[in-house]
Amino acid sequence: MGSKLRGLARWTVAPAKDVDTAVTPKVNVLRGLAARATTPLLPDDYLKLLNPLWSARELRGVVVHVQPETEDSATVQIKPGWGFSGDYRPGQYVGIGLRIDGRWHWRSYSLTSVPQRDEKLISITVKATPEGFLSDHLVNGVEPGTVVRLAAPKGDFALPDPPPPKLLFVTAGSGVTPVMAMLRTLQKRGQQPDVVHIHSARSADEVIFHDELRDLEGSQPGYRLHLQLTTEMGKFDFAGLDDVVQDWKERSAWACGPPAMLDSAEKVWADAGLPDELHMERFTIARTDKGGEGGTVTFALSDKSIELDGATSLLEAGEKLGIQMPFGCRMGICQSCVLPLESGHVRDFRSGTEHGEGERIQTCISAASGDCTLKI
Amino acid sequence: MAITDIKQYTHLTQEDVEQLGRELDAIRADIEESRGESDARYVRRAIQLQRGLAAGGRIALFASKNKFAWVAGTAMLAVAKIVENMELGHNITHGQWDWMNDPEIHSTEWEWDSTCPSVQWKRSHNFIHHKYTNIVGMDDDVGYGIMRVTRDEPWKRWMLGNPIYNLLLGTFFQWGVALHHLESAKIRKKQKTWAEARKDLRVIGKKVAKQAGKDYIVFPALTGPNWKHTFRANMVANLIRNYWAYMVIFCGHFPDGAEKFTPEEFENETDAEWYLRQMLGSANFHAGPLMAFMSGNLCYQIEHHLFPDLPSNRYAEISKRVQALCDKYDLPYTTGSLGRQYWQSFWTILKLALPDKLLRATADDAPETNSELKFRIRDGLRESFGADPATGKRRGLRTALRELKTGDLART
Numbered sequence: 001m002g003s004k005l006r007g008l009a010r011w012t013v014a015p016a017k018d019v020d021t022a023v024t025p026k027v028n029v030l031r032g033l034a035a036r037a038t039t040p041l042l043p044d045d046y047l048k049l050l051n052p053l054w055s056a057r058e059l060r061g062v063v064v065h066v067q068p069e070t071e072d073s074a075t076v077q078i079k080p081g082w083g084f085s086g087d088y089r090p091g092q093y094v095g096i097g098l099r100i101d102g103r104w105h106w107r108s109y110s111l112t113s114v115p116q117r118d119e120k121l122i123s124i125t126v127k128a129t130p131e132g133f134l135s136d137h138l139v140n141g142v143e144p145g146t147v148v149r150l151a152a153p154k155g156d157f158a159l160p161d162p163p164p165p166k167l168l169f170v171t172a173g174s175g176v177t178p179v180m181a182m183l184r185t186l187q188k189r190g191q192q193p194d195v196v197h198i199h200s201a202r203s204a205d206e207v208i209f210h211d212e213l214r215d216l217e218g219s220q221p222g223y224r225l226h227l228q229l230t231t232e233m234g235k236f237d238f239a240g241l242d243d244v245v246q247d248w249k250e251r252s253a254w255a256c257g258p259p260a261m262l263d264s265a266e267k268v269w270a271d272a273g274l275p276d277e278l279h280m281e282r283f284t285i286a287r288t289d290k291g292g293e294g295g296t297v298t299f300a301l302s303d304k305s306i307e308l309d310g311a312t313s314l315l316e317a318g319e320k321l322g323i324q325m326p327f328g329c330r331m332g333i334c335q336s337c338v339l340p341l342e343s344g345h346v347r348d349f350r351s352g353t354e355h356g357e358g359e360r361i362q363t364c365i366s367a368a369s370g371d372c373t374l375k376i
Numbered sequence: 377m378a379i380t381d382i383k384q385y386t387h388l389t390q391e392d393v394e395q396l397g398r399e400l401d402a403i404r405a406d407i408e409e410s411r412g413e414s415d416a417r418y419v420r421r422a423i424q425l426q427r428g429l430a431a432g433g434r435i436a437l438f439a440s441k442n443k444f445a446w447v448a449g450t451a452m453l454a455v456a457k458i459v460e461n462m463e464l465g466h467n468i469t470h471g472q473w474d475w476m477n478d479p480e481i482h483s484t485e486w487e488w489d490s491t492c493p494s495v496q497w498k499r500s501h502n503f504i505h506h507k508y509t510n511i512v513g514m515d516d517d518v519g520y521g522i523m524r525v526t527r528d529e530p531w532k533r534w535m536l537g538n539p540i541y542n543l544l545l546g547t548f549f550q551w552g553v554a555l556h557h558l559e560s561a562k563i564r565k566k567q568k569t570w571a572e573a574r575k576d577l578r579v580i581g582k583k584v585a586k587q588a589g590k591d592y593i594v595f596p597a598l599t600g601p602n603w604k605h606t607f608r609a610n611m612v613a614n615l616i617r618n619y620w621a622y623m624v625i626f627c628g629h630f631p632d633g634a635e636k637f638t639p640e641e642f643e644n645e646t647d648a649e650w651y652l653r654q655m656l657g658s659a660n661f662h663a664g665p666l667m668a669f670m671s672g673n674l675c676y677q678i679e680h681h682l683f684p685d686l687p688s689n690r691y692a693e694i695s696k697r698v699q700a701l702c703d704k705y706d707l708p709y710t711t712g713s714l715g716r717q718y719w720q721s722f723w724t725i726l727k728l729a730l731p732d733k734l735l736r737a738t739a740d741d742a743p744e745t746n747s748e749l750k751f752r753i754r755d756g757l758r759e760s761f762g763a764d765p766a767t768g769k770r771r772g773l774r775t776a777l778r779e780l781k782t783g784d785l786a787r788t
Binding site: 036037038039040041045046049057058099101102103104105106149328329331332333334335336338351353358359360362 | 408414424428470471477478479480482483489499502503507586587590594598647650685
């Protein structure tokens with residue numbers, strides 16, 4: 001009897017078993033039942049026509065508010081739709097997809113919101129960069145009411161609860177964003193560990209969250225801010241770390257910023273024999289860039305990788321490694337070989353188009369354009 | 377015996393064919409570069425319309441006892457099924473909308489409202505049919521393994537049933553599509569084992585259960601005392617979709633002028649020759665915007681076969697450029713009214729039920745299949761082609777076909 005019931009429950013939930021749920025997976029029993037009438041679609045596919053947020057097939061949200069922070073940065077507040085769990089940790093990032101001229105573009109940004117405080121709204125703070133096509137749109141072009149795609153929050157750069165008693169934050173530019181989420185969470189929880197925060201920006205005007213950081217200095221007894229304004233003071237020199245924070249070796253360190261800064265920090269902590277005390281978040285994968293000149297291709301699920309030139313298709317490469325690659329026509333017309341690109345870039349050697357992280361690519365006509373990872 | 381030397385058949389040189397290939401590549405590049413928000417909006421609206429119609433039809437059928445509600449509900453449902461299968465399912469699984477990078481409108485994710493599982497369809501249709509188009513013995517869509525549609529295939533006694541198989545296929549089209557992947561011809565020739573076929577059947581069975589469950593159990597049950605009316609309405613809607621889809625597919629592939637090819641032609645084929653084979657192997661039919669939409673833009677079958685993964689809403693514009701190329705290279709562009717194209721297809725099926733000795737034409741010179749030998753019947757005539765000495769205009773396949781028909785060729 002029990003096993004029959006379990007079988008029935010499994011059957012009921014089957015069409016919806018992979019759908020994300022925000023509160024309880026039991027919702028999917030209902031969704032699965034309704035899907036017997038909407039198959040091959042989910043009820044969500046119809047309901048989202050009434051309200052774009054009423055779908056959990058793909059996580060989505062709607063932009064509620066865009067708040068400028070500095071000249072070239074803004075905080076985008078988003079109301080997530082069905083299935084988005086507000087159960088993220090401070091410091092984690094979220095994938096955002098934005099539709100520009102018919103195409104969806106994906107990037108990841110650190111969440112700057114605090115789960116309990118912000119009443120189910122999430123926010124990201126974005127700095128527009130000249131080469132950052134999407135960030136520029138988010139800062140300067142996105143209207144309230146715009147529907148965006150979301151990916152569930154993730155990342156290991158997340159403050160534990162309870163926090164370590166002594167912390168050191170090293171940030172630069174928009175690298176302050178995940179740390180801001182941590183600082184806000186500490187404040188919200190009423191936790192007051194001993195925090196030293198070294199933050200670099202070109203000038204006071206360019207410090208994202210400038211006023212809030214100054215306020216924290218006044219209101220949070222354990223918080224000390226060292227602001228490095230690089231136009232007048234030059235880049236922060238890790239050789240002088242002892243002068244700014246004498247006991248840095250006793251602190252749990254969290255660093256986020258441009259690759260050069262992170263590389264220096266990594267070396268300092270490694271030389272001190274404390275590599276495990278330094279947590280880092282790298283925003284940008286150094287892009288070896290445009291031209292499909294080859295690179296190291298990693299097949300994530302198979303745990304294999306291969307060095308490739310710019311002319312070999314990813315399909316051939318995978319097959320050479322003995323991976324069961326899906327294949328079909330081998331000429332780019334049948335879509336049987338399409339796989340998700342987890343990271344990096346590939347080039348479609350039929351059209352020359354470059355594809356990036358989060359896109360699905362035809363492996364039979366794609367070559368590596370720098371290092372990249374396929375999900376197979 | 378079907379076309380083996382496509383260059384000879386089309387009266388084109390290697391250089392001509394490569395140039396034609398480059399011009400078709402240029403069309404592809406132009407469309408790819410200009411895809412944008414208006415195309416994306418087109419497919420989003422098509423999806424909204426389709427789901428609205430499906431929901432509307434289902435809701436109307438809750439009152440299926442009422443005649444008006446029954447007719448309205450059935451009509452909406454039938455249109456929804458047609459749009460889903462043709463403009464959405466077929467085209468999305470071709471990857472026509474993959475460029476949008478939208479995970480919900482993507483060839484890897486879309487499961488269509490048909491008893492045929494998308495994953496099998498991508499293999500048997502997108503790969504086998506679109507790569508080996510009209511190569512007798514390689515493309516299962518040449519008669520689907522159950523009919524004789526070209527005299528390149530030797531006659532067998534069971535083919536006497538041709539018109540009946542045709543009628544059955546039209547009636548049960550979605551089931552035919554579902555079983556497409558089984559490759560019945562291969563099973564018959566013992567190139568595929570029953571064990572392999574059973575594996576495919578299991579996947580099909582699962583999808584069939586869901587699809588049939590929805591139309592014939594869930595919705596009739598939901599409408600309670602009206603269940604019989606709803607059941608019948610759903611059946612009629614499925615039938616309408618079946619006949620229409622069948623009609624569109626047949627008019628794209630079996631009218632006169634949709635040429636067949638031999639495996640030898642494929643063996644040393646270049647990319648440009650592949651294009652040429654697609655152009656010669658398909659047929660269009662005339663359609664206004666509404667009919668084009670309802671056919672999933674497969675009234676532009678030639679354009680679809682040239683560029684199976686370009687967005688369907690652009691086929692109309694592509695067709696103008698393809699016709700211009702046909703003029704330039706003096707190639708036939710096979711098209712006609714829906715009625716004419718269907719009649720030709722039907723007549724071929726009817727005729728080919730008979731053994732070859734009762735047929736007049738040979739496989740080199742028949743309405744449904746030709747070969748380069750067609751022009752060799754009278755020695756040396758091919759040499760008279762090339763540029764017309766008087767006007768400088770290219771005299772190619774189209775002129776040759778016309779002159780053969782009118783008898784001018786014999787006189788020159």
